[in-house]
Every structure is written in C-alpha cells, then in structure tokens.
Amino acid sequence: MKGTEAFQELIPLLKDQPVVHANGYICRESFQLQDREANFYMIGSMGLASSIGLGVALCRPDKKVIIFDGDGNVLMSMGTLAMIAATAPKNLVHIVFDNQVYESTGSQRSLSGSVPLEEVARSSGYPVALKVSKKEEVKPAFEKLMNGDGPGFLLIKVDPVFDPETGRVTHTPEEIKTRFMNALGRREEGSRN
Amino acid sequence: MLSSQNFVDQLTSKGFNFFTGVPCSLLSGLISCLEKTPDVPYIPAVREDAAVGLCAGAYMAGSLPVLLMQNSGLGYCLNAFTSLNLIYKIPTLVIMSWRGCGGNDAPEHIIMGKINEDLLKTAGMDYAVITPENHQDVLQRAVRKINEELPFTLLVKKGIFDERH
Ligand SMILES: Cc1ncc(C[n+]2csc(CCOP(=O)(O)OP(=O)(O)O)c2C)c(N)n1
Ligand SMILES: [Mg+2]
Numbered sequence: 001m002k003g004t005e006a007f008q009e010l011i012p013l014l015k016d017q018p019v020v021h022a023n024g025y026i027c028r029e030s031f032q033l034q035d036r037e038a039n040f041y042m043i044g045s046m047g048l049a050s051s052i053g054l055g056v057a058l059c060r061p062d063k064k065v066i067i068f069d070g071d072g073n074v075l076m077s078m079g080t081l082a083m084i085a086a087t088a089p090k091n092l093v094h095i096v097f098d099n100q101v102y103e104s105t106g107s108q109r110s111l112s113g114s115v116p117l118e119e120v121a122r123s124s125g126y127p128v129a130l131k132v133s134k135k136e137e138v139k140p141a142f143e144k145l146m147n148g149d150g151p152g153f154l155l156i157k158v159d160p161v162f163d164p165e166t167g168r169v170t171h172t173p174e175e176i177k178t179r180f181m182n183a184l185g186r187r188e189e190g191s192r193n
Numbered sequence: 194m195l196s197s198q199n200f201v202d203q204l205t206s207k208g209f210n211f212f213t214g215v216p217c218s219l220l221s222g223l224i225s226c227l228e229k230t231p232d233v234p235y236i237p238a239v240r241e242d243a244a245v246g247l248c249a250g251a252y253m254a255g256s257l258p259v260l261l262m263q264n265s266g267l268g269y270c271l272n273a274f275t276s277l278n279l280i281y282k283i284p285t286l287v288i289m290s291w292r293g294c295g296g297n298d299a300p301e302h303i304i305m306g307k308i309n310e311d312l313l314k315t316a317g318m319d320y321a322v323i324t325p326e327n328h329q330d331v332l333q334r335a336v337r338k339i340n341e342e343l344p345f346t347l348l349v350k351k352g353i354f355d356e357r358h
Contacts, residue, residue, distance in 0.1 A: 020250070040253070042277070043276070044272070044275075044276025044277060044280070045242075045245075045246065045272060045273045045276045045277040046272075047242070047246075048242065048243070048245070048246030048249070048273060048277065049246075050246070051238075051242075051243040051244070051245075051246025051247045051249075051250065052246045052247070052249050052250040052253075052277075053250060054246075054247055054250060055211075055246065055247040055248060055249060055250020055251040055252075055253075055254065055256075055258070056250040056251070056253060056254045057250075058211075058234070058236070058247075058250075058251065058254075059211065059250070059251045059254035059255060059256045060254045060255070077240075077242075077243060077246075079239030079240055079243060080239065080243050080246075082239055083236070083237075083238060083239055083243060083247070086237075087236060173280040173281040173282075174280075174281060174282050176281065177253065177281040177282065177283060180253055181253050184253065184254060184255070186255055187254075187255055
C-alpha cells in the first residue's frame, strides 16, 4: 500500500477530531488530500507530534485526539511512548505511517525496518497496539481504536513512494495554531481530567 | 529564600494549571509541592523537549502550562522553542535552574552556566533571573509575555528555593 492510499482510507473516517501531524511528508500529504481546521500541522520540531498530541489529550478528555506520526519521528522521541503509556489517556489514538525511511529528506533508511514499533508501544504499556500492511485492514483497525479505550497505537506499513511535487502547507504557523484552537473550542464544564 | 509552596500557590492563583518537566535538585522543593497539589497535574517528562511539546499541546487545549527543567536540558529544547513556540506563538512558562552560574558548580555545568543567558538571548527567548526580592514583578512580566502568546523563562540560581532531597 502506498502512503497516499493509507491517508485516503483514514481521512473520510474523520469527523471533528483534532489530528496532530508529524512534520514533513505526513503534513503535506494530509493537507493536500483534505485540509481541516482541526488539523495541527507541525512543520518543525521533529519528534514532538506525539508529545503535543498527548498534551491535547490530557487537557481535553472529552475529545478523541489523533496523532498522525512518522517512523522517523517516533524513533527520535521513543521516550514519549513511555509518557503516553504511563499517563494512559483513554482518548488518544496514535497512528504511525511507517515507510521505513526518512522520506521527506530523500528516503534515507530509518531503523523501523529492524525495530518493530508496535511491539515497542505494546511493551511500553499501550493497552492496544496494532500493525497493518494491507489497505483493507486500515479501516477496521482504525475503527477498533476509535471505538475502544486507549491509548491505542496503529502502525501502518506503507511503501515509500511520496511524490515530491506534493505542495507544502500554505497556512502560516500562527494561522495553523489559531484554527486548531478554534476547532478544539473550550472544554465543557464538569469534564475535568 | 523563597518558599516553594508559596511560589506554587502564586503560580496556581495566576491560572497556571499544567506542570511538567525533568527534575533538578534546585527545583526539588517546587516539584515536591506540585506533586502534592490537588487538581493540577505534574507530569514527569522523559526529556525536556518532550515536555515542551506536552506544554504546547496543553496550551492549545486551553491550559496554562509550566515547564520545570535544569539548564542542561536547554540544548534539547532550542529546536522546539525556535521551530514550535516562537513561530506558532505558543506560550509556556519555563522555570529553569541556572546550574554553573558564576562558574561554581560541577564540571559538567560550567560551560552551560556561562552561555545560558546568551543562548536564550540569541534564540529570542525572553527571560528574567528570579530573586526573593523581585519574584512578584518577574512573575507579572512572565504573565504579560504569556498573554502576548510568547514563552518566558525564569532563571533560578542555587539557594532561591528551599530544596527537598
Ligand atoms: C531535528 C530535525 N532533524 C532533521 C530534520 C529533517 N527532516 C524533516 S522531515 C524528516 C523525516 C521524518 O521522517 P518520518 O517521520 O519517517 O516521516 P517521512 O518523511 O518518512 O514521512 C527529517 C529527517 C528536521 N526537520 N528536524
Ligand atoms: Mg518515514
């Protein structure tokens, strides 16, 4: 399955959930397919999509929060898997597009070919950690995580076939933040974490 | 010397309600008070840059975050400060111990102690050195900066807060 196909499977399943995107190809692909106000496009700070998503999930227990991460990003901040597992927000779904390369910078090999990230997540303490590699497996796996208690982890194995012509996110960083915060709105009273 | 409990009370009364960080002995009193404060979380972070990300998410979700860290973690954070906080305008109050200040500390702290302020200035991170006398003023300054949606750092020298270890 191509990376684009994985996004095409997932994006129609989204409602108003906040989605925090890792930098590089992940942002660009998702932006190209369907720009959403509730998308946080992290254009720098490689490795931090997971901790940003965790912060959102901990402060908004009333929302299902999704992270679209990359293998290189996860490997850079593997310790954050421990933070997610330890704080255990039920409302967090962590999805990793694993193409086994740093595709955004020219497809240099990452280490996820030899390190099974879903097992790292599972032994860190994510209650659910799934791995899929076929297109038809994406939707059921995602729905299982969205309908159950998290934190859930989904590793999607994809082929590295990114089209470098895919445009960059055109919003300014401040616009991205403001839109995202507006889409999140305020937490309703009484839904404390 | 400032009372850690008193300072934590001032922070929470100003609306700061989300705390994370990586410990430093100079901040041990603050962290131990935070761990006992009901209703506000203190979340142990694995590394300072992960704590910056956590604070950014917390802020966007409506909380007011504080990051407690040793200045030895500043290098880990520079990319996050410059490519996340400063460009998106995501504020965070950073309480950073100033190890190596004045050159009197363990060898591993000496160089960072010397360049700590210059690094913050070069990165465009506004900061103040907190003292028992100025603490209310610098906290006001920090709150003003945060209202402008920018991060602010309070540098903490040894002996400013009571320690618990
Ligand atoms: C700290 C840092 N180091 C390196 C880069 C350059 N860089 C940008 S995207 C990227 C690859 C990210 O890899 P992955 O998460 O696997 O995403 P992919 O590009 O494969 O979709 C790299 C190395 C960066 N932006 N920041
Ligand atoms: Mg990759």
